[in-house]
Amino acid sequence: MDHTIQYGTAAAGVISILAVYLALRRRSTVRNIPGPVSPSWLFGNMLQLYLPSTYGDYEFDWQRIYGPFYRIKGCFGQDKLMISDPVSLQYILNSPHFKFGPTVENAIHVLYGTDSIMGVNEEDHKRIRAALNVGYTAAAVRDYIPVFEKAAQTLTEQLEESSGKSINICPRLSLATLSTISEVVMGYSTTELGEEFIKNNFQACNLRSAIASSQSAGQIVADAIGARLPGWVWRAAIHLPTATCKAIRTAKRLANELGNQVLREKREAAEQGLDINTDLYGQLLDLHLLDKTKNTLTEAEIVAQTAITMIAGQDTTANTLTFGLVELAKSPEFQDRLRAEIHSTLRASDGGSVSYDNMPLLNAFIKESLRMFPAEAVTDRVAVEDVVIPLTDNLITTTGERISHIPVSKGQIVTLAIASYQRLESRWGEDAQEFKPSRWLDGPTFKGEAVGPYANLLSFLGGPRVCLGWRFAIMEMQVFVCELVGKFAFTLSEGDSTRPRLASSLLPTMSDGQKGALICAKRVM
Numbered sequence: 133m134d135h136t137i138q139y140g141t142a143a144a145g146v147i148s149i150l151a152v153y154l155a156l157r158r159r160s161t162v163r164n165i166p167g168p169v170s171p172s173w174l175f176g177n178m179l180q181l182y183l184p185s186t187y188g189d190y191e192f193d194w195q196r197i198y199g200p201f202y203r204i205k206g207c208f209g210q211d212k213l214m215i216s217d218p219v220s221l222q223y224i225l226n227s228p229h230f231k232f233g234p235t236v237e238n239a240i241h242v243l244y245g246t247d248s249i250m251g252v253n254e255e256d257h258k259r260i261r262a263a264l265n266v267g268y269t270a271a272a273v274r275d276y277i278p279v280f281e282k283a284a285q286t287l288t289e290q291l292e293e294s295s296g297k298s299i300n301i302c303p304r305l306s307l308a309t310l311s312t313i314s315e316v317v318m319g320y321s322t323t324e325l326g327e328e329f330i331k332n333n334f335q336a337c338n339l340r341s342a343i344a345s346s347q348s349a350g351q352i353v354a355d356a357i358g359a360r361l362p363g364w365v366w367r368a369a370i371h372l373p374t375a376t377c378k379a380i381r382t383a384k385r386l387a388n389e390l391g392n393q394v395l396r397e398k399r400e401a402a403e404q405g406l407d408i409n410t411d412l413y414g415q416l417l418d419l420h421l422l423d424k425t426k427n428t429l430t431e432a433e434i435v436a437q438t439a440i441t442m443i444a445g446q447d448t449t450a451n452t453l454t455f456g457l458v459e460l461a462k463s464p465e466f467q468d469r470l471r472a473e474i475h476s477t478l479r480a481s482d483g484g485s486v487s488y489d490n491m492p493l494l495n496a497f498i499k500e501s502l503r504m505f506p507a508e509a510v511t512d513r514v515a516v517e518d519v520v521i522p523l524t525d526n527l528i529t530t531t532g533e534r535i536s537h538i539p540v541s542k543g544q545i546v547t548l549a550i551a552s553y554q555r556l557e558s559r560w561g562e563d564a565q566e567f568k569p570s571r572w573l574d575g576p577t578f579k580g581e582a583v584g585p586y587a588n589l590l591s592f593l594g595g596p597r598v599c600l601g602w603r604f605a606i607m608e609m610q611v612f613v614c615e616l617v618g619k620f621a622f623t624l625s626e627g628d629s630t631r632p633r634l635a636s637s638l639l640p641t642m643s644d645g646q647k648g649a650l651i652c653a654k655r656v657m
C-alpha cells in the first residue's frame with residue numbers, strides 16, 4: 133500500500149508535533165484513568181489496537197479488565213480514552229463539544245470533499261441533511277423494495293452459476309449494493325455507471341483505509357503525525373504524484389463528472405416537461421427549479437454529495453451481509469429455521485408485499501450481524517473545549533479516587549469503541565462475544581441507556597450525524613437475506629476462514645489476508 137501522503141508530510145511537522153504531544157501530556161487530565169501498560173513510547177498501544185491478527189484480540193480483553201472507560205496510549209506517549217460506556221457514548225455523539233478527530237476529518241475532506249454532507253459545518257449539515265432526507269425516510273425506503281428485489285435476483289443468478297463451488301461472496305454483494313444506491317439516487321443502472329466508475333468506486337471504498345487507517349506500524353506513526361498537520365497540508369498533499377493520491381483524484385473526478393452528467397440530463401428532461409421525480413437527485417433538482425430558496429440544495433451542492441453517497445452505503449452494507457452469511461454457514465440449524473420462516477412468509481404473502489418487519493428470525497439475524505460486525509468499529513472524536521463526560525457507573529482512578537464524571541481538556545482525543553460497546557457483557561450478557569441471533573428473541577436484549585437509531589446498536593452511530601442511510605440498509609438487508617437464504621443453503625468453504633480486520637472499517641478477510649469471504653451456496657429451491 134502506498135503511504136506517501138503521510139510520509140511526504142511527516143518530516144515537516146515532526147518537531148512541532150512532538151512539542152505539542154509533550155505539552156498535551158503535561159496538561160492531560162486523564163492520566164489517572166486506569167488502562168493497559170503501553171509497550172512502547174513510539175507506538176503506545178496502537179499496534180495492539182490496530183494490527184492484531186483478528187480484530188479485537190487486545191481491545192476486548194482490555195474492556196474485560198478495565199471496564200467500558202479506560203486510558204490507552206497513542207503514539208509518542210499521547211493519552212487517549214477508549215470509551216464503550218453507553219452513557220458516555222450517547223453524550224459524546226450528541227454533544228456540540230466534540231467533533232471528528234483530526235485523522236477522520238482529514239480523510240473525509242480529502243475523499244468526499246469539504247462540501248459533502250460529512251465535510252460541512254454544523255449549520256450547513258442540518259440544511260443538507262434535511263434536504264437529502266426525503267430519499268431516506270421509512271416511506272421512501274419502502275418504495276425501493278422492487279429495486280432491492282431486482283438486485284437480489286441478479287445475485288441469485290450469479291450464485292446459481294457457481295453451482296455450489298466455493299466463491300468469494302464479498303465483491304458480488306458489493307456490486308449489488310452499489311447498483312441499488314445508483315438506481316434510487318440517480319436513476320442509473322450499473323451499465324450506465326460504466327466499468328471505469330464501478331472499478332474506481334470499489335477502490336474508493338478502500339481509499340479511506342489507504343489515507344487513514346493504521347494498516348502498518350509506519351502508517352500508524354504517519355497517521356499520528358498527520359493528525360497534527362493543518363488541513364491545507366492534506367489538501368496540498370493530494371496533488372502528489374503517488375498511486376494513492378492519483379486514485380483519490382480519479383475517484384473525486386469521476387464522482388463529480390457523474391453528478392454533473394446526471395443533473396444535466398435531468399435539467400434537460402425538466403425543460404422538455406418530463407417528470408424528473410423518479411429518483412432522489414431528480415426530486416432535489418425539481419425542488420430547486422421550483423423554489424430557489426435557501427432551503428433547497430443548489431445544483432453544485434447536489435453534485436457534491438455524489439462521492440459520499442456512492443461510497444457510504446456500498447461496502448458497509450455488503451460487508452455486514454458477508455459477515456452475517458459466514459456466521460449463518462457456521463450455524464446450519466439456525467439457517468434451516470430462518471429459511472423455514474422465509475418460505476412460510478413468502479407463501480403467506482402469495483406474491484403480494486412481504487411484511488419484512490414481522491419476521492422475527494430474519495430481524496434477529498440482521499441485528500446480530502450489525503452487533504458483532506459494526507462497519508465503523510472504532511472512530512475518534514476530539515473535544516473542542518474543556519468538557520465533562522458522564523459515566524454509567526463510578527470509576528476508581530489509579531490514585532483511588534471514585535469519580536462519576538471525567539473532566540477532559542480541549543484537544544483530548546476520545547476513541548468511540550463501538551465494537552467493544554456491542555460486546556459489553558454488562559449490557560448484552562455473558563455470551564456477548566458469541567454470534568447468537570436468539571438473544572433478540574428471548575426477552576429483553578440489553579440493560580441500561582437507550583442509544584442509536586436501531587435496536588440500541590451504535591453500528592450507525594448516533595446523534596445529529598447518525599448514518600443517513602440506516603433505514604435503507606436495513607430494508608436492503610431484509611430483502612437480500614430473504615432472497616438468498618430462501619433459495620440457497622450456505623456452507624463454509626473448506627480450508628479457508630474469514631476474519632474481521634480493521635482497515636478504517638471492519639473488513640472480512642480471507643486466509644491470504646485479502647478482503648473477501650469464501651463461501652459455498654447450493655440451490656435448495
Ligand code: HEM
Binds near residue numbers: 261441445448605
Ligand atoms: C450496514 C450498513 C451501514 C452502516 C453500518 C453505516 C454506518 C455509518 C456510520 C457509522 C456513519 C457515521 C460516520 C461517522 O460519523 O463517522 C454513517 C454515515 C452516513 N451513512 Fe451510513 N452506513 C450504512 C449504510 C448506508 C447506506 C445504505 C447509505 C446510503 C444509501 C448510507 C449513507 C450515509 C451517509 C450519507 C452518512 C453521512 C451522514 C451525515 O454525516 O449526516 N449509509 N454510516
